[in-house]
Amino acid sequence: MTDLAKTNVPLDAGTDDIVPFSEAVKVWARVAALSFGGPAGQIAVMHRIVVDEKRWVGEHRFLHALNYCMLLPGPEAHQLAIYIGWLLNKTKGGMIAGLLFVLPGFLSILALSYIYVIFGDADAIEGMFFGLKSAVLAVVVQAVFRIGSRALRNNVMVAIAAAAFVAIFFLHVPFPLIIVGAGLVGYFGGRAGLPAFKAGGGHKSGSGKILEDRDSVLGEDIPRHARPNLAWSLKISGALAALWLIPVAALVLVLGWDNVFSKIALFFSQMAIVTFGGAYAVLAYVAQAAVEHYGWLRPGEMLDGLGMAETTPGPLIMVTQFVGFLAGYRDPGSLSPLAAATLGAMLTTWVTFLPSFLWIFAGAPFIEKLRGNTAVGGAMSAITAAVVGVILNLAVWFGLHVLFAEVAPVAVGPLTLDVPVVGSLLLPSLVLTLLAAFAIFRFKLSVITVLAVSAAVGVGWQLVIRGQG
Template identity: 70%
Template sequence: MNEIGEGPVQPSGHGVSFGEALRVWSRVAALSFGGPAGQIAVMHRIVVDEKRWIGESRFLHALNYCMLLPGPEAQQLAVYIGWLMHRTPGGLVAGLLFILPGFLSILALSYVYVIFGDASVVEGLFFGLKAAVLAVVVQAVFRIGSRALVNPAMIAIAAAAFLAIFALRVPFPLIVLLAAIVGYLGAKSGSRFFRTAGGHAAAKGAVLQDRDSLLGEDTPAHARPQLGWSLKISAVLLALWLGPVALIWFFAGSDSVFTEIGAFFSKMAVVTFGGAYAALAYVAQEAVQNYGWLKPGEMLDGLGMAETTPGPLIMVLQFVGFLGAWRDPGSLDPMVAATLAAVLTTWVTFVPCFLWIFLGAPFIERLRGHAALSGAMAAITAAVVGVILNLAVWFAVHTLFAEVTVLAAGPLRIELPVVATVVMPSALLAAAAAFALFRLKASVLLTLGLAALAGIGWRLLSG
């Protein structure tokens, strides 16, 4: 099999066959529970510690690049490492396998949701999941914040990002762009507040570990920048990404729900930086308030599905598209329309992920050890903490209170809960889930499972 501008897959200098890689990526996909942190940890344990395909510093360098991109960093990291090991086919297999289990799981749960969503058991299950997901998002704020907010500059960037999105509704791309510029210039100026952590000893150890990996420190021939190949693969992936959207618009018209879904989630693929938690705040605003595809509580239901199934959390977008077409199927059967919308949403969400990696990874490999790029990444990560904090506040307002009021003054627009409408069962479940996660150190999967059972019990007892 030949690739665009790359030549045959074999032979490879590292000695890992394509068949073995296929088995390893299938294993990674099957174990990809627990959100991006858990998925990245599983990938690190298997690829770096167990298989020794690549070393520590190379893994972190690839992760840093993926965190700079819009979309799910864990899935993009799998594409990056698969491409590094076995060229374009390796990246395609690693990325597709990472998506497939979650897509099938959420599609099945979506069917259950629309068919049995009014039944007490299913209603109780998602009632419990909503409260637990709130605790999971809060935990994500602390987990990422503890690593990213290491000095006053990073804390200031996170606070500014939170205020910008929470009170001023500043678009995500602008927040990320400003943070990247600040971090880049700060690192380039030599400011100690923008240096990456780790120190000389840790960096030396990482380099030694890279030398001990199967790939070594050398850059494979296919991983070196080739402008011609980059332009060809980009043209193919752009056509695969935007071609179906253009065809749907041509045949169905601009008012079709499929055209709206294709265009909206294609835009999301470009502007949603910082992973699923950061993306969901914007998706919730648009899909709930502007398009009317689903309700705020249903967004939390979808996130609960994504949290309890393998694959990227951004798969929740598939659930959003599913409900949008189910409620507005046009001349199609609602289930057929919803299934097609789920496929379309997944397609336009993940095809760009392959584009970002195949286009940019060769140039990023060349920039390993670039201090200014690391400073930009650190600042973006700090800004993402503020974005996720905004998501946690939004979830809390819509989960724990039955009514919300909007305070508007000039450019300010803040959603405030009506305190008298607090939903005590949700508050108690969220508090119990937070206690399990923070105090008892319970796993996310166990916490969500117990919360779902508690929600079912409460619904059955309350009638």
């Protein structure tokens, strides 16, 4: 454990870090290497190391930062790492925390993507992804229950979740409008002091004791670099916006609107702006657009990518890298397919994650002064409730394409719904999904364990089927 007496520094020191930068780099590398299991697991790892073990920040400050990140578009666990890194070691701390959080997952998924396109027709690889798809469906269903049990604390939140599901599944309301609507309802509900919109309680440390801010290295005060400074915010925001948007504009100007790289840059830049509510909510938006609108990949392939992201460290939204990889691979233009795929993966990662640095550096100094604001807390609560409905839509969408070989559109009044063809039920997928769900819900096995076992079962099944053929 860090020695508080040695590490704590005057918060007006201006030039000193709150914790030694070299130690911070080691800790963020450790957090990145252990960040498996989606945003819930990543946030839990960060909490255990930064709050419980190192005692660098207190419980209330950690939750305040998390609430702000949950209100932002993009991956909240990644943004939380940037926020805390910035609090402790200023701009360089936020940069290194954010970069290290993404790097292991990027390299892992890039390697798996090469294997996927080069050896994807091999029986073992095909069987592995067959097993992963069924397990991933069970994991998404678990996410509905896990997030729902935390977010749906009263009937109002249940109603918001139900309205969000109806809006996106039956009425095809755009995802960003659902999130904005929920946020406005929660904001005004919290501002009015309605009990239903009050933020929930905090978490306890591993010892069972709530770690107060005053018990941490950072303490309860706001360090000088974390106080609102409009000039600094405009300067850093301008630099980050230029790094993000100038390459996008250059691609469009040089290659044209219809080029695959221009489409990747524009689509994932738009995603970085409008996708609120965490990784599973983002997946619903990306999956439908990438499969149904752009045709970059098939529904089953989206689940393959999600299986990669679930079994590698880093943000779950790294699955977007796999989408960009396949988009470049299948439309390489004058490049070789693998070169175009690599560029597609790198471009997707750049425009997906760079905005997170912009949101944190631009807003965190002002958000630090809003700890305890009831209107902001109400907006966060309502958005989280709406996300439960969106994730339920994702589970249904995945389930249709994992468990059935055919899905047919059916008109119901003015609506068009995708309905499974009952005769196309894939019995092996159903059995493996049920077994994976039983392992997760009944035996509480970790996601990594269930995915690994399901992949092995899938390989065995595929080899048996091929052997009989």
